[in-house]
Amino acid sequence: MPIIEFKNVSHNGILHNISGSFRESRITTFVGPSGAGKTTCLKMINGLLSPDAGEVLYRGRDIFDYDIGKLRKTISMAFQSSPMIHGTVYDNLNLPCEVHGEVLSEERAAELLEMVDMDASFLKRPVREISGGERSRVALARTFVHRPEVLLLDEITSSLDYVLVRDIERLVMRLQSEKRVTVIWITHDLEQARRVSHDMWFLRKGELLEYGPAEFIDQSDHPEIRAFSKGEH
Numbered sequence: 001m002p003i004i005e006f007k008n009v010s011h012n013g014i015l016h017n018i019s020g021s022f023r024e025s026r027i028t029t030f031v032g033p034s035g036a037g038k039t040t041c042l043k044m045i046n047g048l049l050s051p052d053a054g055e056v057l058y059r060g061r062d063i064f065d066y067d068i069g070k071l072r073k074t075i076s077m078a079f080q081s082s083p084m085i086h087g088t089v090y091d092n093l094n095l096p097c098e099v100h101g102e103v104l105s106e107e108r109a110a111e112l113l114e115m116v117d118m119d120a121s122f123l124k125r126p127v128r129e130i131s132g133g134e135r136s137r138v139a140l141a142r143t144f145v146h147r148p149e150v151l152l153l154d155e156i157t158s159s160l161d162y163v164l165v166r167d168i169e170r171l172v173m174r175l176q177s178e179k180r181v182t183v184i185w186i187t188h189d190l191e192q193a194r195r196v197s198h199d200m201w202f203l204r205k206g207e208l209l210e211y212g213p214a215e216f217i218d219q220s221d222h223p224e225i226r227a228f229s230k231g232e233h
């Protein structure tokens, strides 16, 4: 059974009758031209938006049948430019706990940093003093606070230079394979999508033109996909 499934999902004139699924413990990237509805789709998966028609299923059940607070622990999200609050790295890692009236232990915080190859001395550092690459690592560590089953990543490398982009890609791939999480990742960068994807979803103008194992992006007969894969968009 797919871990997540869209069934005839439409939303606000932005998404049109989307039906498709995501395999568990895989990296699926959302690709397609700007304005295609990628972010809108991602927000449907953790209940930030709801369909006007159709349903989004998590392990076979409509996501709105779940307690939405619990669901957001299971399905965690990181956005473009890694929004951070003022304060220390610890304060930022603690944020998802604070939202749920919990407190993150120092030990767990150190463990989370270790997962992203940072040492515990960073916990007391103000975030304004850390580098862009370290910020991205902290943002990624933060998505793991509640031991999620699914990570939703929206353009997490778009503000980084090429070397750091590759570092973060390797990190996500390592964490995905170690923790067996399901990753759903929006990227504007088709080369990045080719490097990291097991599967892809190709969206255009709110329609899902094709999805499945990533190779289709270079083998599709669909003229729109062929043009996109050759950079003609």
Ligand SMILES: Nc1ncnc2c1ncn2[C@@H]1O[C@H](COP(=O)(O)OP(=O)(O)OP(=O)(O)O)[C@@H](O)[C@H]1O
Binding pocket: 014, 033, 034, 035, 036, 037, 038, 039, 040, 041, 188
């Ligand atoms: N709250 C909203 N109200 C009305 N239109 C919206 C809203 N949010 C997004 N849109 C529109 O819906 C379309 C899809 O937006 P979305 O952000 O999902 O696309 P995207 O594929 O993620 O785009 P990009 O790659 O540029 O980030 C766009 O035309 C956008 O302007």
